[in-house]
Every structure is written in structure tokens, then in C-alpha cells.
Amino acid sequence: MKGENLTKKIAIFGSTGSIGTQALEVVKANKHLFEVEILTAHNNEELLIQQALEYQPNAVCIVNESKYDVVKKALAKTDIKVFSGEEALVELADFDTYDIMLAAIVGFAGLKPTLKAVEKGKVIALANKETLVVAGDIVMQKALENRAPIIPVDSEHSAIFQCLVGESRNPIEKVILTASGGPFLGKKPNFLVNVKRDHALQHPNWSMGAKISVDSATLMNKGLEMIEAKWLFNLKPEQIDVVIHPQSVIHSMVQFEDGSIKAQMGYPDMKLPIQYALGFPARIKNDFPRFQFRKYPNLSFEEPDYKTFRNLGLAIDAMQSGGNKPCVLNAANEIAVWAFLKNRIGFLDITAVVEKTMESVPFIPNPSLQDYFDSDGEARNFAATLLKI
Ligand code: NAD
Numbered sequence: 001m002k003g004e005n006l007t008k009k010i011a012i013f014g015s016t017g018s019i020g021t022q023a024l025e026v027v028k029a030n031k032h033l034f035e036v037e038i039l040t041a042h043n044n045e046e047l048l049i050q051q052a053l054e055y056q057p058n059a060v061c062i063v064n065e066s067k068y069d070v071v072k073k074a075l076a077k078t079d080i081k082v083f084s085g086e087e088a089l090v091e092l093a094d095f096d097t098y099d100i101m102l103a104a105i106v107g108f109a110g111l112k113p114t115l116k117a118v119e120k121g122k123v124i125a126l127a128n129k130e131t132l133v134v135a136g137d138i139v140m141q142k143a144l145e146n147r148a149p150i151i152p153v154d155s156e157h158s159a160i161f162q163c164l165v166g167e168s169r170n171p172i173e174k175v176i177l178t179a180s181g182g183p184f185l186g187k188k189p190n191f192l193v194n195v196k197r198d199h200a201l202q203h204p205n206w207s208m209g210a211k212i213s214v215d216s217a218t219l220m221n222k223g224l225e226m227i228e229a230k231w232l233f234n235l236k237p238e239q240i241d242v243v244i245h246p247q248s249v250i251h252s253m254v255q256f257e258d259g260s261i262k263a264q265m266g267y268p269d270m271k272l273p274i275q276y277a278l279g280f281p282a283r284i285k286n287d288f289p290r291f292q293f294r295k296y297p298n299l300s301f302e303e304p305d306y307k308t309f310r311n312l313g314l315a316i317d318a319m320q321s322g323g324n325k326p327c328v329l330n331a332a333n334e335i336a337v338w339a340f341l342k343n344r345i346g347f348l349d350i351t352a353v354v355e356k357t358m359e360s361v362p363f364i365p366n367p368s369l370q371d372y373f374d375s376d377g378e379a380r381n382f383a384a385t386l387l388k389i
């Protein structure tokens with residue numbers, strides 16, 4: 001209809017991060033399709049201000065309250081509403097004025113605002129895998145009740161989601177998540193014991209935020225993704241397989257009951273899954289480089305080294321146990337990765353912290369949302385005590 005606004009209004013939670021900034025590039029290249037309604041950041045006030053001035057959202061939130069005045073002052077000449085504090089994230093998620101939440105906050109901190117958006121029946125473009133790792137049963141149940149579509153942004157899950165389009169009547173036999181293997185593929189504990197922060201942040205194929213880069217190096221990321229896949233696609237643990245594929249060209253695969261396997265492929269570039277999630281069900285034409293098969297004469301696949309990268313096994317244990325185990329695994333991992341990034345513990349200590357915390361926090365088979373918050377807190381405290389922080 002003439003004059004009708006057909007653009008989708010996007011709320012980017014975590015707009016200053018790796019996913020958030022790439023999402024804004026997608027918006028910029030597709031101004032006829034998307035408008036920015038909300039932007040949120042934790043600490044980076046400079047970038048948030050710059051983004052707000054460029055994209056003119058309705059509201060922004062700087063979670064760190066000590067930075068509120070700077071942001072407020074910088075945006076004083078605009079109509080942009082400025083919020084601050086953790087609770088404001090939930091208030092903003094409660095706005096009626098946006099269509100899609102891009103959940104791009106890292107870690108457990110993304111759970112509350114994402115859950116609020118789910119309760120509002122918003123479309124969720126989900127990058128924040130920790131939300132499903134921690135409370136996947138509750139999030140998926142609420143999504144069903146409120147008809148909130150959850151479209152994955154994580155490249156593996158986007159691949160699976162894309163393979164499933166048109167297959168709603170056909171059960172999945174299994175999904176095969178591909179993993180690059182990270183920067184330490186093929187390395188053994190005698191090497192890993194000396195690994196430092198900067199080395200772990202050098203991912204061979206993807207450029208990502210610090211936490212997920214470390215998770216990729218320890219293979220915890222793939223473990224978290226197995227749990228994410230379980231909830232997103234309603235799978236049993238034994239239907240989820242992981243294969244190391246160092247070239248990161250096949251982003252993941254689905255095997256159906258006739259044995260046929262569908263894969264989704266392309267260069268490793270998060271802008272594609274971000275764009276797919278924001279544009280779904282439409283594919284959006286772009287000028288990203290097209291894949292050149294001749295430049296990849298060999299695509300290889302191998303078994304993960306479970307003995308060296310023990311986080312993967314711990315995540316599988318957590319997935320199989322269910323209850324609050326994945327929540328505890330995630331919380332301990334967040335603390336351990338934080339300590340590693342601060343050079344307070346070694347690379348292999350991350351696994352030790354996660355393992356000990358999983359052994360210590362009492363198991364709850366059918367947790368309520370409050371139980372998840374309590375388990376998260378308990379696991380963080382225990383892990384912090386182990387680390388003497
Ligand atoms: P990042 O560290 O680059 O950015 C995180 C964003 O969250 C920033 O905007 C930051 O301000 C905000 N944030 C951090 N802590 C916060 C807190 N306590 N409260 C509120 N906001 C907070 O992270 P990223 O790499 O963009 O990853 C974001 C999420 O997407 C993660 O869950 C990650 O696992 C997932 N993901 C990322 C990639 C990638 O390529 N970067 C790929 C797949 C999935």
C-alpha cells in the first residue's frame with residue numbers, strides 16, 4: 001500500500017559486539033528492508049553513541065550505569081531515548097515498537113531480555129547460544145506458547161535451519177555439526193599448557209568476540225552448540241554428531257531418514273547467517289564474494305580429539321544429564337574463560353574449573369527458571385572460589 005512502512009524494525013541487543021556490528025552492516029546495505037529501533041551495549045559507550053547517531057534508533061541502553069551521563073549528553077540533541085542498567089534491557093525488550101530482536105549479547109546476560117522478547121511473541125534472531133544452553137526447555141516452551149519464531153544466527157544452526165526449509169514432514173535422523181577445530185587443532189596437552197590469551201584469540205577462519213574465540217579454541221563452543229541444536233531442533237543427544245572440518249566451508253548438515261544428507265555451504269562469514277535470520281523467509285540479494293570450488297580441491301573431515309579437548313566431553317555429559325547441568329557448565333565456563341582472558345589461569349585450567357564445578361553444584365532434574373538463576377549463581381561462586389577471585 002502506498003505510504004505504508006514495510007521495513008522490519010530491528011532491536012539489536014549487543015550492538016557493539018562482533019555480531020552486532022556485522023548486523024548493522026547488513027542493515028546499512030538494506031535500508032529499504034530494515035530500520036534500527038533499539039541498540040544496546042555493555043561498556044563501549046563511544047561505539048554505541050556513534051551507532052546511535054548513524055542509525056537513529058528510538059532507544060539505546062548502555063548497561064554500565066557509570067557511562068549513562070556521557071551517552072545522554074552525546075545524544076541530547078536527538079530524540080533518542082537513553083536507558084542504563086541491566087534491568088533496562090528487559091524494559092526495552094518489552095517495547096511494542098520493534099519486530100525482530102537480534103539477541104547478540106554474549107553469555108548468560110542475554111537470557112532475561114531474550115526471554116522477555118519471546119514472551120512478547122517477537123521474532124528472535126538468536127546469536128546468543130548461551131540462552132538455550134542455560135534454559136533451552138523454558139525458552140522453547142515459551143516460544144511455542146507465544147508463537148515467537150526463533151531463527152538461529154549461529155552459522156551451524158543457520159545451516160541446519162536452511163537445510164530443513166521445505167522438510168517439515170520429514171523427520172531428522174541426525175544433524176552433523178561441523179567444527180573448524182580452532183587454532184589448536186592437532187595440538188596436545190604439552191603444547192596447550194603454555195597457550196596464552198593472544199594465541200587463543202587467533203581463530204583460523206572466523207573473526208569473533210573474545211569469549212566465543214576462546215570457546216572455539218577449547219571446543220567448548222561446539223559442546224554449547226550441540227546443546228543449542230538439541231533445543232532448537234528438538235533432538236535427542238544421540239542424533240547430534242560433530243565432525244572436524246578445518247576449512248569451515250560446510251557449515252553443517254542434516255541427514256534424513258532415507259540416508260540423504262543436505263549441507264549448507266559458503267565462505268565463513270557471519271554476515272550471511274545474520275542476513276538470513278533478519279530476512280527470513282526471504283533471501284536477500286547481496287554482493288558477498290561467491291564461493292570458488294576450484295580454490296578448495298580438498299575438503300576434509302575428521303573425528304574430534306576428545307582426549308585433548310575435554311570440554312567437548314563435559315558438554316556432552318551435561319547435555320545427556322539435562323536438568324541444571326548445562327546451566328552449571330555454562331556458568332563455570334564463563335568464569336573460567338573470563339579468568340583466562342585476564343591471564344589469571346592457563347588454557348587447560350578452563351576444563352578443570354568446569355569439571356570441578358559440575359561435580360560440586362547439586363543436580364536439579366527439572367529446574368524452574370529461578371532454579372536456573374540460582375544454579376548459575378552457585379556455579380559462578382564455586383568457580384570463582386576455585387580461582388580465588
Ligand atoms: P562480543 O563480545 O563481540 O559482543 C558482545 C556484545 O554483548 C557487546 O555488544 C557487549 O556490549 C554486550 N555485552 C557483553 N556483556 C554484556 C552484559 N553483561 N550485559 C549486556 N550486554 C553485554 O560477542 P560476539 O562474538 O558478538 O557474540 C555474541 C553472541 O553471539 C555470543 O553468544 C556468541 O556465542 C554468539 N555467536 C557469535 C559468533 C561470532 O562470529 N562472533 C558466531 C556465532 C554465535
Ligand code: MG
Binds near residue numbers: 155156225
Ligand atoms: Mg557456530
